[in-house]
Amino acid sequence: HQTFKCFPKDFLWGAASAAYQVEGAWDKEGKGISNWDQFVRIPGKTYKGTTGDVAVDHYHRYLEDVRLMAEMGLKAYRFSVAWTRIFPNGRGKVNEKGIEFYDHLINELIKYNIEPILTLYHWDLPQSLQEEYGGWESRRIIEDFTNYSVELFKRFGDRVKYWVSLNEQNIFTSHGYLHATHPPGMNDEKLFYQVNHHANLANASVIKEFRKYVPDGKIGPSFAYSPAYAASSNPIDILAAENAEELNSYWWMDIYAWGKYPKMAWSYLEEKRIAPIIGEGDFELLQEGKPDFMGVNYYQSTTFEINPLEGGVGAGKMNTTGKKGTSKDSGIPGLFKTTANPNVERTNWDWNIDPQGLRIALRRITSRYDLPILISENGLGEYDQVEQGDVIHDDYRIEYLRSHIIAIQEAISDGVDLFGYCVWSFTDLLSWLNGFQKRYGFVYVNQHEEGNHDLRRMKKKSFFWYKEVIDSNGEKL
Numbered sequence: 384h385q386t387f388k389c390f391p392k393d394f395l396w397g398a399a400s401a402a403y404q405v406e407g408a409w410d411k412e413g414k415g416i417s418n419w420d421q422f423v424r425i426p427g428k429t430y431k432g433t434t435g436d437v438a439v440d441h442y443h444r445y446l447e448d449v450r451l452m453a454e455m456g457l458k459a460y461r462f463s464v465a466w467t468r469i470f471p472n473g474r475g476k477v478n479e480k481g482i483e484f485y486d487h488l489i490n491e492l493i494k495y496n497i498e499p500i501l502t503l504y505h506w507d508l509p510q511s512l513q514e515e516y517g518g519w520e521s522r523r524i525i526e527d528f529t530n531y532s533v534e535l536f537k538r539f540g541d542r543v544k545y546w547v548s549l550n551e552q553n554i555f556t557s558h559g560y561l562h563a564t565h566p567p568g569m570n571d572e573k574l575f576y577q578v579n580h581h582a583n584l585a586n587a588s589v590i591k592e593f594r595k596y597v598p599d600g601k602i603g604p605s606f607a608y609s610p611a612y613a614a615s616s617n618p619i620d621i622l623a624a625e626n627a628e629e630l631n632s633y634w635w636m637d638i639y640a641w642g643k644y645p646k647m648a649w650s651y652l653e654e655k656r657i658a659p660i661i662g663e664g665d666f667e668l669l670q671e672g673k674p675d676f677m678g679v680n681y682y683q684s685t686t687f688e689i690n691p692l693e694g695g696v697g698a699g700k701m702n703t704t705g706k707k708g709t710s711k712d713s714g715i716p717g718l719f720k721t722t723a724n725p726n727v728e729r730t731n732w733d734w735n736i737d738p739q740g741l742r743i744a745l746r747r748i749t750s751r752y753d754l755p756i757l758i759s760e761n762g763l764g765e766y767d768q769v770e771q772g773d774v775i776h777d778d779y780r781i782e783y784l785r786s787h788i789i790a791i792q793e794a795i796s797d798g799v800d801l802f803g804y805c806v807w808s809f810t811d812l813l814s815w816l817n818g819f820q821k822r823y824g825f826v827y828v829n830q831h832e833e834g835n836h837d838l839r840r841m842k843k844k845s846f847f848w849y850k851e852v853i854d855s856n857g858e859k860l
């Protein structure tokens with residue numbers, strides 16, 4: 384572009400978190416046990432067996448955290464509600480103490496003109512529902528998830544106007560039901576698609592109810608989108624990338640936006656006999672629960688090449704975004720497999736650093752769905768060093784965010800309707816499987832895998848940098 388469009392006047396410069404990763408207080412004030420509370424206790428599941436029992440103790444320190452947000456000038460804060468704080472067993476009697484916590488948090492944010500963005504589900508399912516009927520494996524989840532969500536709409540809908548329904552359905556289902564790395568730790572491809580169908584129905588049902596309770600609010604899912612690139616201009620690689628895009632991304636986003644599954648993916652699933660069972664009225668419900676926006680969690684792009692049928696690498700294992708560990712080949716024999724992209728740098732966790740990929744992601748979503756977009760996550764997980772005087776020179780994070788914000792501005796200039804950008808994360812937090820060593824925050828938290836630490840907050844260099852970005856509405860990068 385010769386000239387860039389400015390960021391919209393009321394652009395939501397934000398940051399994001401999730402209950403399990405920040406709150407701690409895992410068994411306090413009536414909270415029930417979640418699938419994650421249970422899963423992290425299985426030996427070998429997380430880095431050094433780290434749990435979110437304390438996390439960064441946001442539950443007790445939210446006042447300090449919100450004060451820091453206010454000091455930074457944050458315009459929006461995306462957080463999730465722990466279902467088990469509201470309904471300790473997934474349904475039944477409301478735990479008023481849980482409601483109180485989020486009430487206070489929301490009021491505190493509003494006091495400082497920080498727009499609350501509430502995520503209904505960021506992976507922590509009441510364990511009792513998992514035990515009772517397999518959680519997402521049963522259609523019964525639709526009613527329970529809707530009931531829980533409606534309770535939140537009634538309690539907070541007067542003050543919260545932006546809502547995220549499901550966070551990264553593609554990730555929690557693939558890691559839970561294909562790779563066995565998240566609860567419930569299974570590897571069952573057919574069940575994976577069935578679970579997703581239930582989650583789609585639950586998502587639509589919640590959106591449908593939302594219209595009644597919060598008619599002036601906006602709601603959408605957050606999808607972990609990793610746009611697919613072809614490894615070469617060889618038509619077979621181009622086709623591999625298109626296959627990946629269809630099965631790894633459109634399979635979810637088409638349902639969200641249009642209430643229908645993409646045709647190529649569907650015929651592939653039918654041929655393999657792993658297509659989900661569709662109930663009567665399912666497609667009507669999916670049609671009725673369309674979002675106001677597409678939430679996008681962007682960390683990286685993924686490159687694909689042909690995956691020949693005989694002895695294809697990673698047979699039977701599908702990496703739904705290629706997000707976690709791109710260097711390992713994974714894919715579906717006959718359709719695609721991931722391969723390294725020599726054109727981009729990588730983080731210490733081997734994630735591609737690709738700001739142009741964000742522009743491409745935003746443009747693809749815009750041309751296919753023509754929906755407003757919220758970037759509900761984007762950020763860099765790295766080791767941070769605290770130097771003398773509690774200073775943290777995280778220039779690499781500033782560089783990562785700067786390049787991605789430039790890509791966003793380019794996308795806006797291209798015509799993308801983007802209304803917010805939530806950096807992952809505000810304070811450091813627990814990385815589900817990587818403990819506290821992989822840090823994302825603008826605020827360092829003195830918390831580690833082992834030992835007792837004072838959990839004190841320290842502003843990183845990126846804190847001051849993002850403050851200026853917000854102050855100047857994206858002019859000073």
Ligand code: BG6
Pocket residue numbers: 401404550551554607680760764807813814815816817821
């Ligand atoms: C997203 C999730 O997958 O990416 C977050 O919504 C998560 O909850 C983030 O923490 C970063 O992933 P990781 O594995 O580096 O913690």
